[in-house]
Amino acid sequence: MRFSVLPTDTAFYDMFGRSADHLVTGARLLTEMLDSGNDRAATARKIKDVEHDCDDVTHEIVRRVNSTFVTPFDREDIYQLTSRLDDVMDNMEAAADYIHLYDIRELPPGVPDQVEVLRHAADLTAAAMPKLRGMRDLEEYWIEVNRLENVGDDIYRKSLANLFSGEYDTLTVMRLRDVVEELEAAVDSFEKVANIVEQIALKES
Amino acid sequence: MRFSVLPTDTAFYDMFGRSADHLVTGARLLTEMLDSGNDRAATARKIKDVEHDCDDVTHEIVRRVNSTFVTPFDREDIYQLTSRLDDVMDNMEAAADYIHLYDIRELPPGVPDQVEVLRHAADLTAAAMPKLRGMRDLEEYWIEVNRLENVGDDIYRKSLANLFSGEYDTLTVMRLRDVVEELEAAVDSFEKVANIVEQIALKES
Amino acid sequence: MRFSVLPTDTAFYDMFGRSADHLVTGARLLTEMLDSGNDRAATARKIKDVEHDCDDVTHEIVRRVNSTFVTPFDREDIYQLTSRLDDVMDNMEAAADYIHLYDIRELPPGVPDQVEVLRHAADLTAAAMPKLRGMRDLEEYWIEVNRLENVGDDIYRKSLANLFSGEYDTLTVMRLRDVVEELEAAVDSFEKVANIVEQIALKES
Numbered sequence: 001m002r003f004s005v006l007p008t009d010t011a012f013y014d015m016f017g018r019s020a021d022h023l024v025t026g027a028r029l030l031t032e033m034l035d036s037g038n039d040r041a042a043t044a045r046k047i048k049d050v051e052h053d054c055d056d057v058t059h060e061i062v063r064r065v066n067s068t069f070v071t072p073f074d075r076e077d078i079y080q081l082t083s084r085l086d087d088v089m090d091n092m093e094a095a096a097d098y099i100h101l102y103d104i105r106e107l108p109p110g111v112p113d114q115v116e117v118l119r120h121a122a123d124l125t126a127a128a129m130p131k132l133r134g135m136r137d138l139e140e141y142w143i144e145v146n147r148l149e150n151v152g153d154d155i156y157r158k159s160l161a162n163l164f165s166g167e168y169d170t171l172t173v174m175r176l177r178d179v180v181e182e183l184e185a186a187v188d189s190f191e192k193v194a195n196i197v198e199q200i201a202l203k204e205s
Numbered sequence: 206m207r208f209s210v211l212p213t214d215t216a217f218y219d220m221f222g223r224s225a226d227h228l229v230t231g232a233r234l235l236t237e238m239l240d241s242g243n244d245r246a247a248t249a250r251k252i253k254d255v256e257h258d259c260d261d262v263t264h265e266i267v268r269r270v271n272s273t274f275v276t277p278f279d280r281e282d283i284y285q286l287t288s289r290l291d292d293v294m295d296n297m298e299a300a301a302d303y304i305h306l307y308d309i310r311e312l313p314p315g316v317p318d319q320v321e322v323l324r325h326a327a328d329l330t331a332a333a334m335p336k337l338r339g340m341r342d343l344e345e346y347w348i349e350v351n352r353l354e355n356v357g358d359d360i361y362r363k364s365l366a367n368l369f370s371g372e373y374d375t376l377t378v379m380r381l382r383d384v385v386e387e388l389e390a391a392v393d394s395f396e397k398v399a400n401i402v403e404q405i406a407l408k409e410s
Numbered sequence: 411m412r413f414s415v416l417p418t419d420t421a422f423y424d425m426f427g428r429s430a431d432h433l434v435t436g437a438r439l440l441t442e443m444l445d446s447g448n449d450r451a452a453t454a455r456k457i458k459d460v461e462h463d464c465d466d467v468t469h470e471i472v473r474r475v476n477s478t479f480v481t482p483f484d485r486e487d488i489y490q491l492t493s494r495l496d497d498v499m500d501n502m503e504a505a506a507d508y509i510h511l512y513d514i515r516e517l518p519p520g521v522p523d524q525v526e527v528l529r530h531a532a533d534l535t536a537a538a539m540p541k542l543r544g545m546r547d548l549e550e551y552w553i554e555v556n557r558l559e560n561v562g563d564d565i566y567r568k569s570l571a572n573l574f575s576g577e578y579d580t581l582t583v584m585r586l587r588d589v590v591e592e593l594e595a596a597v598d599s600f601e602k603v604a605n606i607v608e609q610i611a612l613k614e615s
Contacts, residue, residue, distance in 0.1 A: 066408045101366055161511055170375045170580045203476045271613045281486075306571055375580045 110159030315364030
């Protein structure tokens with residue numbers, strides 16, 4: 001634990017929390033989007049809005065990190081953490097956007113499982129952010145997210161093999177693949193968030 | 206504004222200017238490449254040469270940042286700015302290379318619009334570089350590039366939907382898609398350049 | 411050459427060496443995988459294991475960089491070098507994984523040439539790592555890797571043109587392309603390793 005005679009700026013913790021909360025909302029909207037009865041154009045727009053809100057938090061953090069004298073942990077780590085949180089949102093938004101843009105009616109069997117992994121990872125991440133303040137009880141979080149990334153990887157690989165099995169026509173393979181890959185990228189981005197948190201926690205301990 | 210008793214190395218401003226000027230040349234050559242009567246092999250070679258020149262400037266900047274005592278702004282920011290400028294050139298060169306390599310005769314309707322966005326963004330970027338010296342009048346630049354990125358995004362999304370509309374055979378979709386995606390990546394890279402400039406300007410203000 | 415009154419932690423050199431040795435093993439396994447009589451599932455599993463070993467070294471380096479007072483060169487450079495070495499392994503593992511996952515029987519003519527380039531680059535990189543200690547005789551290494559990257563680029567471009575020549579059905583093009591692109595990404599990652607080594611050597615000279 002680092003001691004300082006200067007008060008550190010604790011607003012960062014709130015901002016990381018807000019950023020992660022946007023990911024929870026994004027993952028929930030992705031789940032809604034899978035519903036066959038869902039108005040996909042409307043849901044894609046909502047996810048776009050959440051992505052803009054997430055961008056705003058990211059900009060806020062970058063501005064504050066540049067104008068604050070004593071940050072709670074290394075500037076570079078703050079920058080990395082906020083960028084990686086933003087990446088998750090970008091990947092989820094891109095997946096939703098492809099579903100809407102390509103007007104995909106039927107999604108392959110692995111997609112709901114990928115989105116389930118994302119919901120779980122988002123919840124874990126949002127629950128971990130407030131713990132950054134005390135830098136404790138975070139280990140379970142990053143271990144569990146790394147485990148989820150392995151689960152997601154298996155689902156992704158099976159989906160890909162299924163897509164190329166000959167069941168779908170080629171243009172459909174190309175379209176579905178974009179969705180499946182962006183969801184996989186979102187899972188990977190959650191792991192990168194967890195890796196940064198682990199790195200920060202190890203430095204500060 | 207930061208004050209220093211040591212003279213900072215002002216050669217950096219010239220080098221950023223030269224890097225951005227290469228982007229203007231690259232974007233102009235991309236426009237030529239769209240002309241049906243154009244010798245595409247020759248133009249692709251010219252773009253490759255400009256890309257090498259841009260690489261040289263990047264290496265020059267990296268060497269100088271490592272051997273200079275007082276840099277005009279943070280070493281990390283100099284490194285980021287030069288890398289992102291280089292990324293734009295790499296994306297434009299890759300797009301030209303795909304057009305030549307796949308021997309694409311007919312480009313989809315959105316492509317000239319994407320290249321037009323790139324030309325505009327390149328001009329704005331080249332005009333902004335000399336203003337880094339005084340760190341003023343840059344806001345309009347990054348706002349306008351962010352606006353252009355949104356315009357480019359719309360064009361890209363429409364192009365993608367058009368490619369998958371069934372009008373093209375699948376191998377053609379795959380080829381054209383590579384071109385459309387590299388052009389979109391170039392527009393995104395211009396936005397990243399603008400974001401770094403914004404970040405530098407905010408720090409120094 | 412930087413002088414220091416504090417002893418620097420020399421374990422880093424060993425760890426970089428071990429990381430590069432994993433790349434040599436990975437490239438050799440990729441060559442085995444191309445053998446038509448090879449048990450590809452088993453070889454893909456072995457490459458996965460090597461990739462995990464490489465991850466372990468990466469984590470070890472990151473932990474040590476955060477807990478060591480005097481590092482042999484800039485923390486950021488250590489981090490960059492280890493990350494780029496890790497990227498090579500990730501690309502090679504992904505290529506092997508695609509070959510196995512898609513159950514690809516016949517690989518296009520350029521693939522053995524790409525793997526040959528990777529073997530050569532891996533050997534050069536492993537031979538260069540111990541020289542980081544004295545920071546000398548490294549120039550030949552990075553010049554040669556940059557040359558190899560150009561060779562790899564030519565092979566990659568010819569492979570891509572061949573894939574789209576009409577000889578293969580579209581799903582096959584998509585599958586083979588994934589392999590060809592990951593191998594090309596591995597070659598590019600080797601070049602990035604060499605660029606970081608060059609940058610470190612220039613700083614320290």
